[in-house]
Amino acid sequence: MALTGRKVFIITASAFSVIIGVNLTMAYLAVGSFPGLEVKNSYVASQNFDADRAAQEALGWEVAAEVEQGILTIAFTGRTGYPVEVESLEAVVGRATHVKDDVEPDFAYRDGTFTAPVDLTPGNWNIRLVATAPDGTPFRQRVVLKVD
Numbered sequence: 001m002a003l004t005g006r007k008v009f010i011i012t013a014s015a016f017s018v019i020i021g022v023n024l025t026m027a028y029l030a031v032g033s034f035p036g037l038e039v040k041n042s043y044v045a046s047q048n049f050d051a052d053r054a055a056q057e058a059l060g061w062e063v064a065a066e067v068e069q070g071i072l073t074i075a076f077t078g079r080t081g082y083p084v085e086v087e088s089l090e091a092v093v094g095r096a097t098h099v100k101d102d103v104e105p106d107f108a109y110r111d112g113t114f115t116a117p118v119d120l121t122p123g124n125w126n127i128r129l130v131a132t133a134p135d136g137t138p139f140r141q142r143v144v145l146k147v148d
Contacts, residue, residue: 033097055137065127065143067120072105074143075113076131083112091129093118093145120147
């Protein structure tokens, strides 16, 4: 059985067809799972980034989140390890790859923590939160949450 020009062409065309097919499939899946833009104009957002980061770091807050028996708990602590006063909290809980499972829990504040009932399936979740300090300083953070 001789290796002819026609067979080489078929082998080459088949290899490139597989490669192109896989690339198109992966591109389609990547675009389909992209949750969207974080900001409308990244240049404008970058103008205040350093000042916003410095103000947030000056607060010295740490965030801890956990889910137990369907209750999401988010605790804010200061440099001393004690709870801090938080004026308001807005949070979206969702997957990193899509927005169809996103929920905005209705939090209640009690004893230095925010709690809300949630129905989360096992896996990795992200909490994208914006908390406001009493002086109006925004505290933005993405907290990774593992649900068993």
